[in-house]
Amino acid sequence: MRGRPESETTTDERHSSRVAFDVNDAHRELTLDNRTTLLDALRERLGLTGAKKGCDHGQCGSCTVLLDGRRVKSCLVLAVTLDGRSVVTVEGLAGPDELSPLQAAFVAHDAFQCGYCTPGQLCSARGMLDEVARGWPSAVTGDLTAPAELTDAEIRERMAGNLCRCAAYPHIVAAVRETATTR
DSSP: OOSSOGGGSOHHHHTEEEEEEEETTEEEEEEEETTOBHHHIIIIISOOOOSOOSSSSSSSOTTEEEETTEEEEGGGSBGGGGTTOEEEOGGGSSOSSSOOHHHHHHHHTTOOSSOSSHHHHHHHHHHHHHHHHTTOOOTTOSOTTSOOOOOHHHHHHHTTTOOOTTOOHHHHHHHHHHHHHTO
């Protein structure tokens, strides 16, 4: 191999990749250490601090974002896998001048207390409502041949990957239910 001897190549150059992807409808290109998670790229490189670092193990859901329209725990996704893909964070859920209907319902139903988990809850709820619209069943869906009815039990099951230490769950369920009925 010609060029610099391997001993002169920096560790950063040998272990980084260029990644091009869209975030909230804006094209971004970054050179990232191959071990960088999507969460860290969003927060540390792009300044999008809505997704929160909670457990850093994919168990709490505070870092949930939408990747190609599907909800993911961004602490578990390596950013180098994003080339050509699309990410929506809580910052991208609404327009510049008003809240999305889901965000407005969270406010109206007081579906947050400390607010730490709220960005992940909102992204998960958006993804969950889209899954229901596509006809995807959950573990508690009774009739797999009929459209899912968003009962409280159905909403709780679908949102189970997002924890709230303040226990605002009844309010979150009410906000999601209201948003589902106004779609």
